[in-house]
Amino acid sequence: MSQNIPEVANTSSTQNSAEFVRLLVFDTYAPVNFGNLVANTNYAIHYAGSANWTSVGSPSNNINQFFTATGSGTIGPSGNAYVATQITFSSSYKSETINNETYTPLGGLLSIGPLQNDIRVTSSDTIIAVSGISGNNIATVLNNNVRGSVIELYRGFYDSNYNLANAYLRFTGIVTSYAIEEDRKDLDDVFTVSLTASSTKVILENRIAGRKTNQAAWQYWFPTDTSMNDVNSLAGVTFAFGGAPGNVAILPGAGSSTGSSGGSGSYPTVRTGPYPGGTPPRTIGPQIRQGSGTG
Numbered sequence: 001m002s003q004n005i006p007e008v009a010n011t012s013s014t015q016n017s018a019e020f021v022r023l024l025v026f027d028t029y030a031p032v033n034f035g036n037l038v039a040n041t042n043y044a045i046h047y048a049g050s051a052n053w054t055s056v057g058s059p060s061n062n063i064n065q066f067f068t069a070t071g072s073g074t075i076g077p078s079g080n081a082y083v084a085t086q087i088t089f090s091s092s093y094k095s096e097t098i099n100n101e102t103y104t105p106l107g108g109l110l111s112i113g114p115l116q117n118d119i120r121v122t123s124s125d126t127i128i129a130v131s132g133i134s135g136n137n138i139a140t141v142l143n144n145n146v147r148g149s150v151i152e153l154y155r156g157f158y159d160s161n162y163n164l165a166n167a168y169l170r171f172t173g174i175v176t177s178y179a180i181e182e183d184r185k186d187l188d189d190v191f192t193v194s195l196t197a198s199s200t201k202v203i204l205e206n207r208i209a210g211r212k213t214n215q216a217a218w219q220y221w222f223p224t225d226t227s228m229n230d231v232n233s234l235a236g237v238t239f240a241f242g243g244a245p246g247n248v249a250i251l252p253g254a255g256s257s258t259g260s261s262g263g264s265g266s267y268p269t270v271r272t273g274p275y276p277g278g279t280p281p282r283t284i285g286p287q288i289r290q291g292s293g294t295g
Contacts, residue, residue, distance in 0.1 A: 018092035019112045020103050020154040020167060021128055023175070023195075024064055024084055025144050031080035034073035041069050042084055044150075049079030059100050064150055066101075085144065089130070090156075098154055098167050106130065112153065115171055124199050126153070126171060131192040138191055141178060149175045151197045173197040 024044055034051040037043065045053055045065045053061045057070035066086040073079075090096060090103040091110040097103070113127035128151070151174070156167035174197060181192040211217065218228040 015093070015158065015162075017155060017157050018090050018096075019110065020090040020092070020096065020098055020156055021088065021110070021112075022101060022103075022152040022154070023087040023146075024066060024150040024152075025087065025146060026082045026084050026149065027145065028083040031082050034077055034079040034081070035075035037069045037071075037073040037081070039069050039071050042086070043067060043069060043081035044084035044086070045079070045081045047078070047080050049077060051077035051079030053079070053081075092156070092164075096156065096164050098156065098164075115153070124171075125176075125196060125202065126173075127194055127196050128153075129192055129194040131190070133191045133193060138180060138193075141180065141193055146178055146195070147175055151175055151195070171197070171199065173199040174203050 026044065031046045032038075032043070034049065034053075034056075037056055043058075043066070045058065045061070045063055045067075048061045048063060051061075051073060053065070053067070056067075056073055058065050058067035066084060086101070088101050088103045089106050089110060091107060091112070092103070092105045093107050094105050095102055096105075109130060109132045111129045111131075113125075113129075115124060115126050151172075152169060153171035154167045155170050156164050159165045175195050176198050177196045179194045179196075181194070183190045183192070211221070213228055214231050215228045218225060
């Protein structure tokens with residue numbers, strides 16, 4: 001995917017600050033190992049590992065660093081990267097470079113929603129809208145995995161000579177949704193693309209954490225680990241934890257009684273040991289003891 005957003009004229013302005021947007025779109029769902037990189041392909045580092053990414057054209061070994069591979073990686077070092085596309089644009093009126101990335105000036109065509117600024121990390125969403133896009137460039141959004149892309153927002157400040165003095169990162173998040181609005185003027189269609197982004201803290205708060213403790217799920221990550229092989233045989237078993245060795249825990253069963261004559265019931269029990277021969281059975285199941293009660 002190429003960056004087809006038209007830039008505005010390089011006109012001097014009296015603005016003292018500008019917003020800079022870095023959008024990192026992942027073109028593949030599975031990362032490529034360092035040893036399988038292909039020259040002249042664009043990547044974003046997913047897991048740095050032990051690989052030296054600067055040896056294949058990356059400016060750094062940082063996560064989400066975008067680069068064009070200058071050669072194939074070597075087999076052996078760990079690390080992987082996604083095939084990716086990077087789009088950078090700003091509300092400035094001239095091209096600027098931040099962290100070795102050049103940002104296309106869009107001026108007033110770019111608008112950024114309100115952001116919550118606190119000393120501590122906060123959960124927040126924002127909307128990035130780009131207007132004045134022609135129909136030919138809408139394919140940039142529709143034909144790529146924009147949802148799920150990494151987005152970074154910088155704010156830059158200009159000095160009195162309209163030179164970028166400094167810039168700082170003010171938002172990092174994930175694009176959760178997008179919307180396309182069409183405005184037809186005469187015979188021309190003009191589109192506005194709005195990206196809704198959630199901060200990284202929101203993503204972490206809403207993620208599903210944990211791992212299933214069954215044989216299939218466990219061995220997906222650890223193929224040779226057999227520690228969960230007996231989980232199914234223990235399902236539904238009641239243990240008498242806290243009981244003295246050799247005792248039998250008696251749990252109430254279902255019984256019937258009529259008036260004061262009493263009734264009979266069955267009581268599932270679980271034996272805690274010791275076991276004949278000193279070896280417990282492989283599967284501990286419920287035992288049935290017949291009992292009688294008095295009403």
